[in-house]
Amino acid sequence: MRTRFRVNGKDVEVDVEPRRLLVSVLRDELGLTGTHVGCDTTNCGACTILVNGDAVKSCTMLAVQADGAEITTVEGLAGDDALHPVQQAFVEKHGLQCGFCTPGMVVTACWLLSKRTDWTDPELRRHLTGNLCRCTGYKNIIESVMRAQELLNGGHREGQ
């Protein structure tokens, strides 16, 4: 089926089988391999993207359902050489080890921070329940998102 959507600011038209998952089209057809597949049951959240501004697990959506949608993947959060404040905070606060869950975590965090920038630590833990990390024990991830929130609220880079 001919399907049109916008990904990271670019219009895309693809001819896809109706059964094909959105994550598969993003990765295999469009080469956007930053969106990862860590499970086959929508538990892990490594495939999280923004669809019309909302965080969506792209393994749980058919590509054809995205017809007409505005999609942002982890690659589209900032310019080629730039880091989004959330990405910058993950680097600063060691919010990643192996990096596999990171794109999904970063996108979910961007979505949360697009709604509010006064999250508390327990609220963030509750709202990141849909994203699993096996390496970090979550502590540095939460600290990264808190740091990103500070940056978005006009906070300064560490050390300045």
Add this chain to the structure above:
Amino acid sequence: MSGPELLVKGGGHYVDDITLPHMCHMAVVRSPHARAKVLSVTGGMHAHDLRVLVGGFGEGARSDVNRATLHPVFAADTVNYVGQPVAAVFAADGYAAEDKLDEVDVAYEKLRPIMTIDEALSGPPLHAGTSSNVIKQAWIGDDFVDPASPVVLEDEFIVNRIANNPLEPRGIVADYNGNRLTAYISTQAVFSMKRGLCNTLKLPPADVRVVQADTGGAFGVKSALYPEYVMAAHAAMTYRRPVKWIESRSEHLAASQPGRGVRAKMQLFAGTDGRIDALRADVVTDAGAFGGTTGSSSPFFIAMQLTGPYGITRARVRATSVMTNKPPQGPYRGAGRPEAAFFMERMMDALADAVGKGADEVRLTNTTTTRFTSPLGLEIDASRPFFTKAVTALRYKEKAGRDSAGLCFFVLVPGVTPGESARIRVRDGAIAVWLGGNQHGQAHGAFVKRLLSEELGVAADRVTLNAGDSDALTSGVGTWGSRSAIVGGAAVVAAARKVKAQVAREHGTYTPDALLGGSYDAEVFDARSGQLNSFGANLAAVHIDRFGQVAVRECAAYYDVGRALTPGVVRGQIVGGSVQGIGQVLYEAVVHDADGNLLTKDLFDAGLPIAENAPEFSITIVEHPSPFPHKAKGLGEAPTIGVPPAVVRAIENVSGVKIRHTPVTPEELIEHAEPSV
């Protein structure tokens, strides 16, 4: 190896991100039965096309087992666990490959599976060519007459199986150009993979190259050579097309090699003062359906460590690895170390209760004031000075009284032997480094930069640690067993000194400018053996609600790391490992029913901890330098060893329920839980 700046932008190069021209995708037909005769297989690639065995490659793997117990790449006459590979199919994309699974017909005749250790020990052998289901059995430690101790404690404990569940599943892309096989693998050890592929496919070493893709976690499960890798490589050579296989999470849960799965019967003889006179134990590992994996070595490694940081002068252990109709057992973060500590620390708590002393007091009573070699072969430094300070630093007395906290003392036995390789190549002012063991989230690049800026006097940003590549080094071992900062670090230092000598020979004296202005290349295999054990202690406090749900409130660590080369990374390892330890106690298990069907089929059932499950941490890093040139000791597995016994004791303290296994379920605690929410 992609750095954090790239990974946060989705710029990593994991194995599933690799696409080669004309690449096809492999899908695997797996046994739906725990035990059955295979009457016929039609369609796909199967045992008629490739009849080879795997085993003996990777962390803790043993090759000195009866060949009749080894894992066939494709099941031939029988299948022995749900998920065992029977055939493989290939297609242009992953969806089409999945479709083709339906084109393979397999006729089975079901047999009654053996699902427990006791059934395996008493039942008929699973494999033709064997006389029993015991892979290995031995006594360790000299026999002794039972001492006339006033306190004799006996108990039985089980640490159930856990799936490793790195967020990235296993995977390979195999490419053959007519002369040479190149395999891109998500792995901890490119040289284990290379040796394994050469051995199974009868290829000379020069004809195989293994390249590490960015590796999205492993925790032990990506050290072994798996049947699927051999299939993909064989198919790439047969079809002359690159072949990709990416494991699904369902396959990971059913058919990778889960860790733990060990039972111990313990008998402790002690005085009324809590002083231990002797220890006897019977340790059995459920090795799963085949020999040659960590399951074949696990009970012996556990037995060796069983006396922990205590000066127990009489000890004897029977160690047995036994086969059941489950997937083969493999290493999971700690790989025998957490089991040994769990068994001993459970007995220590029981001893404290029996003699009416504090959990800290009985432990300290049994520590040593001199260097000590246990009757089981474990070498430790004097442990009393360290643990005396640990009890104070952890504020155990206060927290035991106020929060019913649990305590654990442990010794970490890192996998030092046989050392590790490193190579340093200097060109155009840039320093490239390769290590024989391959990182998968531990940020080895950070310690490599620090050590080389110290040794060579260069800026850290000149140094890059490359991904594992069997062409870049002559040999190598692997990243596991809390070894990399120790032996990888020592190898980097040795290679740096070799490069410095090259510069000095050329210029009369070494200067960083001379190094960066020239071209140099040095590789070393820094051979090491023996034990470089270190101590650690954990404290944990829990809250249990009226539904029996446990929340870990506090997790405190007091660890000797020798020298914290990269403190931020050290803390990250401790927190991450601690949450895995909490997962073992509260949430995680691999469970099969009596027919051998997998019950824990997704990440929710497998019980991975979520952000809300992580407690508050207080971490004290102690630095007693090791005798190695860069002073490092082991770390990575420390929290998975020390956290579970402390959490379990805290649960026992709060609930009053005696805990003899992990995981602990709310159902066990609900009747004894606090009345308040």
